[in-house]
Amino acid sequence: MYKECLTLVRSFPSIKREELFQDIRTEFREKASLDDPEKIAHAVEVAMRGIATMRKYTGVESKGARWTLDLEQDPLGQAFHEQRRAEEEEARQRAQADGKADGEPKERLSLQELQRRADALAAREDALREEEGDVLRVTR
DSSP, X not given: OHHXXXXXXXXXXXXXXXXXXXXXXXXXXXXXTOOOHHHHHHHHHHHHHHHHHHHHHHTOOTTSSOOOOOOOSOTTOHHHHHHHHHHHHHHHHHHHHTTOOTTSOOOOOOHXXXXXXXXXXXXXXXXXXXXXXXXXXXXO
């Protein structure tokens, strides 16, 4: 798997190819000392997703007039979406417990409050993405 990643990254169409090459080497070295079977399985899954992603791009001819790319439908993984749904369900249940059923009018928020909440959600989403940061990120 390690050799396949390094072979694919050598033909990967990116300006940051060498940086990506070094990142893969470093990450494999860090993961080599894992003992927990669940963490090992997760690392293997992430590596396989990275290989699949690189395979999609390595066959692309940059000189061609037409490119066809199939983008991954779920790059953040199922765990991210499940956690998001659980948080939404929890918020809905709290609202119902507070007497704000779905049919009742919602509270009016100021622009500043809306911005504060949007910033908090964005920060939480970034934190979740960092947790899922083991996913190989492909840059052009």
